[in-house]
Amino acid sequence: MDYLLEIKSLVKKYKEVVAVDDISFSIRQGICFGLLGPNGAGKTTTIEMIEDIIPSTSGEILYKGKHRSSSFKQEVGIQFQQTALLSSLTLRETLKTFHSLYNDPADIEEIIDICNLRDIEKRMNDKISGGQRQRLMLALAMINKPELLFLDEPSTGLDPQARRNLWSIVQKIKDKGDTVILTTHYMEEAQHLCDEIAIMDNGKIIAQGTPHQLIKEHCEGVTVILPKNSVKIPLSQLPFRFREINGRIEIRTNDINSCLNRLLSEHIDLTEMVVRSPNLENVFLNLTGKQLRD
Amino acid sequence: MSFKRLWAMFCARNLEFFRDRSALGWNFLFPFLIVAGFGMIFGGKDYTEYKVGVFPSQHETVSVSKIDLPEGFRETLHIKFIGFKSFEDGIEKLKHHKIDFLVKAGSPENEYWVTDSSPKGYIIEKLFKGSLLPDGKVVAGKREIKGKEIKYIDWLFPGILAMNMMFSALWGVGYVVVRYRKIGVLKRLNATPLTAFEYLSAQILSRIFILMFTIAIVWIGCSFIFSFRVEGSYFDLFVIFLAGGVCLSAYGLVVAARGTSEEFTSGVVNFISWPMMFLSEVWFSLEGSSRWVKLVAQLFPLTHMLTAVRKVMNDGATLADVTPELAVLVFMTAISIAVGAALFSWNK
Numbered sequence: 001m002d003y004l005l006e007i008k009s010l011v012k013k014y015k016e017v018v019a020v021d022d023i024s025f026s027i028r029q030g031i032c033f034g035l036l037g038p039n040g041a042g043k044t045t046t047i048e049m050i051e052d053i054i055p056s057t058s059g060e061i062l063y064k065g066k067h068r069s070s071s072f073k074q075e076v077g078i079q080f081q082q083t084a085l086l087s088s089l090t091l092r093e094t095l096k097t098f099h100s101l102y103n104d105p106a107d108i109e110e111i112i113d114i115c116n117l118r119d120i121e122k123r124m125n126d127k128i129s130g131g132q133r134q135r136l137m138l139a140l141a142m143i144n145k146p147e148l149l150f151l152d153e154p155s156t157g158l159d160p161q162a163r164r165n166l167w168s169i170v171q172k173i174k175d176k177g178d179t180v181i182l183t184t185h186y187m188e189e190a191q192h193l194c195d196e197i198a199i200m201d202n203g204k205i206i207a208q209g210t211p212h213q214l215i216k217e218h219c220e221g222v223t224v225i226l227p228k229n230s231v232k233i234p235l236s237q238l239p240f241r242f243r244e245i246n247g248r249i250e251i252r253t254n255d256i257n258s259c260l261n262r263l264l265s266e267h268i269d270l271t272e273m274v275v276r277s278p279n280l281e282n283v284f285l286n287l288t289g290k291q292l293r294d
Numbered sequence: 295m296s297f298k299r300l301w302a303m304f305c306a307r308n309l310e311f312f313r314d315r316s317a318l319g320w321n322f323l324f325p326f327l328i329v330a331g332f333g334m335i336f337g338g339k340d341y342t343e344y345k346v347g348v349f350p351s352q353h354e355t356v357s358v359s360k361i362d363l364p365e366g367f368r369e370t371l372h373i374k375f376i377g378f379k380s381f382e383d384g385i386e387k388l389k390h391h392k393i394d395f396l397v398k399a400g401s402p403e404n405e406y407w408v409t410d411s412s413p414k415g416y417i418i419e420k421l422f423k424g425s426l427l428p429d430g431k432v433v434a435g436k437r438e439i440k441g442k443e444i445k446y447i448d449w450l451f452p453g454i455l456a457m458n459m460m461f462s463a464l465w466g467v468g469y470v471v472v473r474y475r476k477i478g479v480l481k482r483l484n485a486t487p488l489t490a491f492e493y494l495s496a497q498i499l500s501r502i503f504i505l506m507f508t509i510a511i512v513w514i515g516c517s518f519i520f521s522f523r524v525e526g527s528y529f530d531l532f533v534i535f536l537a538g539g540v541c542l543s544a545y546g547l548v549v550a551a552r553g554t555s556e557e558f559t560s561g562v563v564n565f566i567s568w569p570m571m572f573l574s575e576v577w578f579s580l581e582g583s584s585r586w587v588k589l590v591a592q593l594f595p596l597t598h599m600l601t602a603v604r605k606v607m608n609d610g611a612t613l614a615d616v617t618p619e620l621a622v623l624v625f626m627t628a629i630s631i632a633v634g635a636a637l638f639s640w641n642k
């Protein structure tokens with residue numbers, strides 16, 4: 001199979017930390033590839049090495065089967081997790097400036113409409129809100145009709161509408177056959193957008209696959225949730241592994257049919273029962289631990 | 295190398311500069327104020343003034359004709375007499391070099407006080423003693439100076455403009471690029487096809503444009519208020535200022551090449567600009583300074599630029615006459631650009 005990007009044994013060492021520790025993966029054309037992981041896992045470092053912004057300590061990065069050439073930057077679009085812009089320019093002027101830096105740029109008006117910047121196009125860069133800024137950054141990343149788009153936490157600070165808008169933008173990019181690499185802390189977003197996911201922790205990839213595969217592999221069974229007061233028998237007599245949270249009983253089971261039969265046979269009222277299948281969040285927490293780390 | 299990209303960055307930088315109203319105003323006002331200030335203080339006169347204390351005197355300002363001092367001394371030009379009530383008041387000022395010389399009025403022995411370490415005091419002492427000699431005993435023949443007189447402001451004015459240019463170039467290129475590196479603007483630009491060469495050229499060109507624009511405005515503004523004489527051609531002056539501006543901006547490029555610390559960069563800019571300001575004859579001539587001071591001064595583009603500008607402005611030299619200075623400026627520019635470009639880094 002032909003890969004758009006091949007990452008081989010990539011390492012980034014700083015003085016005190018190994019930010020990226022010998023990772024390898026490949027990305028097919030036309031998919032959305034998600035990098036997930038807790039804070040400090042090495043996502044930004046990885047993505048910026050691929051973007052050719054920071055040098056790697058060792059390892060190889062192949063784009064369309066070759067080392068990245070000078071045309072690489074004409075073909076990719078980048079949205080950083082953190083950046084500043086030229087001050088004292090309006091949004092439109094900023095877009096125009098970046099527009100002139102590319103050989104084959106997109107139509108500015110179209111980009112302004114796509115990213116919902118029409119209302120604020122005449123405002124100064126330093127006088128816009130955090131979410132508006134994110135939208136401008138996305139617009140700048142798309143100004144050259146990139147074949148490969150890097151988005152580092154693109155939805156941070158976006159309101160729900162803007163986030164949905166971002167999702168539809170990413171979807172359209174995929175429909176055109178272009179490729180997206182994104183990092184996010186929103187599991188719902190990853191599940192919705194990503195065709196393939198790599199979960200990183202401490203500079204290493206600890207799991208990789210489609211969202212579906214990851215869930216199947218790392219979270220078996222479903223969770224049955226019942227209000228505590230609908231369970232009339234003493235809790236200790238329940239024949240399952242369960243947890244008690246906020247006045248609710250959570251039962252994890254691999255065999256939903258026998259579980260429900262059993263509950264019915266105990267005459268437990270199931271009117272308010274909720275059955276939840278595992279999602280990426282469960283996978284993420286299972287894999288990276290539940291504790292916050294520094 | 296793409297001119298389209300260079301042009302885009304050039305325009306963006308200019309817009310930024312001209313939008314920043316306060317900085318813009320200051321850019322024009324600062325050199326103007328300095329010229330106006332110094333024009334006022336020196337009023338076109340010689341700027342050395344000797345201060346002589348006289349006591350006893352009721353008032354601080356003493357009228358020359360009324361003080362009881364030897365006439366020859368009293369009427370010396372460039373001496374300012376300052377009155378003190380008592381000897382104690384006067385000697386206190388003398389000790390702290392607020393005055394150069396102290397005499398007692400109406401003293402038959404012509405008593406005076408002077409600190410031995412003060413060169414100005416030494417000269418006044420000579421003057422004072424000379425004025426006590428009977429007239430006509432010594433012969434000295436004064437001859438007229440041939441040629442036109444160069445007023446102090448004619449000499450100072452180009453110095454102020456050049457100095458302003460230096461500060462503007464070093465801060466405007468050096469400091470701004472470092473700040474952009476720190477806050478991440480350079481990182482964003484590095485994500486585009488823009489090359490370092492294009493970016494840096496745009497910065498330099500934009501700064502030169504701003505420098506020349508400023509100098510034109512300040513020059514025109516000052517010429518309404520002061521009368522100064524330009525012996526050579528304005529075109530030659532323009533060429534020299536341009537060469538100097540390019541060279542100083544290229545120095546700024548070297549400052550801008552690395553680093554993200556604004557404090558450190560201010561330090562470096564000050565470290566370069568202050569000696570340059572004092573040793574490039576902006577304010578005073580280095581005539582008679584030690585050899586190494588003159589040697590250090592040769593390292594500064596400002597020295598060569600000012601030498602050339604003053605030759606044209608004060609002595610009517612042509613570009614051909616200042617070829618050596620221009621050659622040095624071009625050489626320094628080439629070196630700075632090469633060093634700056636080789637060291638440049640987008641990253642933190």
Ligand SMILES: Nc1ncnc2c1ncn2[C@@H]1O[C@H](COP(=O)(O)OP(=O)(O)OP(=O)(O)O)[C@@H](O)[C@H]1O
Pocket residue numbers: 014015017018019037038039040041042043044045046081
């Ligand atoms: N310039 C640097 N110098 C030293 N250490 C660094 C540098 N940049 C990042 N690190 C370290 O490398 C590790 C990975 O950082 P990175 O920014 O890649 O994390 P991340 O996965 O993007 O985290 P987040 O979710 O918070 O954005 C962290 O421990 C960080 O402290």
Ligand SMILES: [Mg+2]
Pocket residue numbers: 043044045081152
């Ligand atoms: Mg990050």
